[in-house]
Amino acid sequence: MITPQLASTASIEKHIWHWQGYKIQYTVMGEGNRPLMLVHGFGASIGHWRKNIPALAAGGYRVFAIDLLGFGGSDKPPLNYTMEVWQELLKDFWAEHIQKPTVFVGNSIGALLSLMTVANHPEIAAGGILINCAGGLSHRPHELNPPLRVVMSAFNRLVRSQITGKIIFNRVRQKPQIRRTLLQVYRNREAVTDELVDILHAPSCDPGAQQVFASILAAPPGPTIAELLPKVQHPLLVIWGADDPWTPITGAKIFQQAQEKGQNVGIVPIPNAGHCPHDEVPELVNAQILDWLVLLGLS
Secondary structure, eight states: OOOTTTOOGGGSOOEEEEETTEEEEEEEEOOOSEEEEEEOOTTOOGGGGTTTHHHHHHTTEEEEEEOOTTSTTSOOOSOOOOHHHHHHHHHHHIIIIIOSOEEEEEETHHHHHHHHHHHHOGGGEEEEEEESOOSOSSOOGGGSOHHHHHHHHHHHHHHHSTTHHHHHHHHHTSHHHHHHHHHHHOSOGGGOOHHHHHHHHGGGGSTTHHHHHHHHHTSOOOOOHHHHGGGOOSOEEEEEETTOSSSOGGGGHHHHHHHHTTOOEEEEEETTOOSOHHHHSHHHHHHHHHHHHHHTTOO
16 A cells, blocks of 8 residues: 555656647646645656655645656757746646646745746745745856856856767766765655655656756756745745755745745744755655645635
């Protein structure tokens, strides 16, 4: 028997939706009236929510999750990828498949994308749940000290090169390297399983994956959290793994400041968790999400 917390990727049924001529993979589970839309982060996919989808569906929600264009089982065309492209994708998916005020739930870049959607399209949203929210799709130059700015600029040129780009991509997508990266950003080392490594590795073998990687590393960062927050009309829940080395919990300060100004923002630090607490300590994160939804009457 598969419990909600221990469901594997294989137990989640996948579907294909056609968007602007591209195949987009998604899943839906649950018969509840309130829809939730789960949005993964960079390099991830629907499978990164495998420990959350069944539990949230069992909690009485209709749970959607999508592979963003360029990731997972979705097509990987040679485009200029931006946050705005993915925002349009989410909005169009909502119009075709959901059509009810939705709580958008995201991790990392997916959290920033969820915040964008809630801020810019309040008519389709009921709230947002942001898990270790990234500050941008890429680093803004002023966020880097001058030496690191030079290094990142050189690295981006190498990644975009037809020759060195393939060498770099083939190196970072190797399973041992994926595992090493995960062990840097996951506090719970037991959550770094062979299944998780396979989930992240498999899409990197698809045609076009290397070009997507290069495009995203060179992409504009998108809007800042500071620009988006004043436009948000719906409640937000901010969940943050307290030991995240990529997006440290100090990044939650801007949400705390919004809360102090009277904005409806809940903030929950998750101890002993890193960048992906929904995957590291899913029982705790699922409970926080369900409790918050009930508290706000979003059930």
